[in-house]
Amino acid sequence: xxxxxxxxxxxxxxxxxxxxxxxxxxxxxxxxxxxxxxxxxxxxxxxxxxxxxxxxxxxxxxxxxxxxxxxxxxxxxxxxxxxxxxxxxxxxxxxxxxxxxxxxxxxxxxxxxxxxxxxxxxxxxxxxxxxxxxxxxxxxxxxxxxxxxxxxxxxxxxxxxxxxxxxxxxxxxxxxxxxxxxxxxxxxxxxxxxxxxxxxxxxxxxxxxxxxxxxxxxxxxxxxxxxxxxxxxxxxxxxxxxxxxxxxxxxxxxxx
Numbered sequence: 001x002x003x004x005x006x007x008x009x010x011x012x013x014x015x016x017x018x019x020x021x022x023x024x025x026x027x028x029x030x031x032x033x034x035x036x037x038x039x040x041x042x043x044x045x046x047x048x049x050x051x052x053x054x055x056x057x058x059x060x061x062x063x064x065x066x067x068x069x070x071x072x073x074x075x076x077x078x079x080x081x082x083x084x085x086x087x088x089x090x091x092x093x094x095x096x097x098x099x100x101x102x103x104x105x106x107x108x109x110x111x112x113x114x115x116x117x118x119x120x121x122x123x124x125x126x127x128x129x130x131x132x133x134x135x136x137x138x139x140x141x142x143x144x145x146x147x148x149x150x151x152x153x154x155x156x157x158x159x160x161x162x163x164x165x166x167x168x169x170x171x172x173x174x175x176x177x178x179x180x181x182x183x184x185x186x187x188x189x190x191x192x193x194x195x196x197x198x199x200x201x202x203x204x205x206x207x208x209x210x211x212x213x214x215x216x217x218x219x220x221x222x223x224x225x226x227x228x229x230x231x232x233x234x235x236x237x238x239x240x241x242x243x244x245x246x247x248x249x250x251x252x253x254x255x256x
Contacts, residue, residue, distance in 0.1 A: 001066075004124070005059040007136045008117040013054040014140035016109050017046045018147075036151040043144070058113050061089040065114075079118065086114040165205045168213035168237040173203070179233065183217045195254045197223045213237050214245065221252060229253070 021042035065085040072078040090110030094103040116136070123132035166186060173185050182201065184190050189202040202218045215235050222228040231249025235242045 001063075003133075004117050004120045005062055006055070007120055007133065008062070008113045009051075009055040009058050011116050011136055011139065012058060012109050012113040013047070013051045014143075015112055016054070016105065017043055017050050018140070018143060019105065020046050020050075036148045039147060039151060040144075054109070054113070057089075057093060058110070061086060061110070062113060062117060065089075083111065083114045086110040163211040163239040165207060165213055167239075168215055169203060169205050172215040172217075172235055172237050172242055180217055180235075183219075196226075197221045197252075197254045199252075199254070208236070211239055215242075219249075219252070221254065223253075227253060 021039055024042050024046075025038055065082040068085070069078045069082045072081060087107050087110050090106040090108075091103055094106035097103075120132050120136070123129070169186055173180050173183060175181055184201060184203040187203055187205050189200055191198065191200050193199070198221065200220045202220075204216045204218070206214045206216075208214050213236075215237050216232060217234075218230065218232040220228075220230040229250035229252070231252070232247065233244070234246040236245050
């Protein structure tokens with residue numbers, strides 16, 4: 001009996017671990033399997049929690065269900081009561097977490113534990129102890145190998161999308177409260193009125209190399225019967241960051 005419970009805990013733990021590893025790597029929302037190294041990281045991490053819990057809690061529950069139903073007449077009624085007890089125990093374990101998805105997965109895991117235990121019991125009674133053990137031990141390994149063969153292993157990290165001029169402008173204007181924050185977020189110009197001054201702000205971008213751009217912010221102001229002026233800032237922008245290249249002009253009078 002101890003061997004059956006241990007093997008049932010083993011197969012159930014791997015089923016839960018693989019399910020949540022696929023879920024957390026986004027495989028449930030993608031047409032492609034995740035990278036195998038990323039999947040294995042999650043499998044290793046989740047296993048640290050799932051295996052002890054299923055082995056201890058799941059096995060104790062299963063032992064208790066067999067003991068409580070041992071005097072029930074009829075194998076079908078005994079199995080039904082034991083199965084229901086397994087599922088309810090799984091639900092009871094998940095209730096403190098307040099997640100319906102986690103509750104369903106715990107109930108499914110408890111049902112798998114019960115079902116696999118019954119399958120092993122039947123195989124052991126027929127003299128198929130060794131094949132049943134080998135299949136149980138090998139099945140999760142084969143599933144992981146299959147995931148590895150069909151996963152998005154690739155030759156390296158996923159290819160990045162090109163860094164475009166639009167990306168460069170968006171990056172240069174992304175700083176909240178900076179001098180560039182008030183300029184157009186894309187190449188072009190805008191006009192506003194402040195304290196009687198007509199202010200034109202213009203953003204331009206020029207490609208200077210592979211994924212390298214010069215983004216210039218130019219501001220002009222004028223007021224009827226008053227002064228006119230302008231200022232500009234030029235930055236070199238790449239995917240990694242941006243540096244100031246040039247700046248000049250006057251101090252805006254409307255800010256004084």
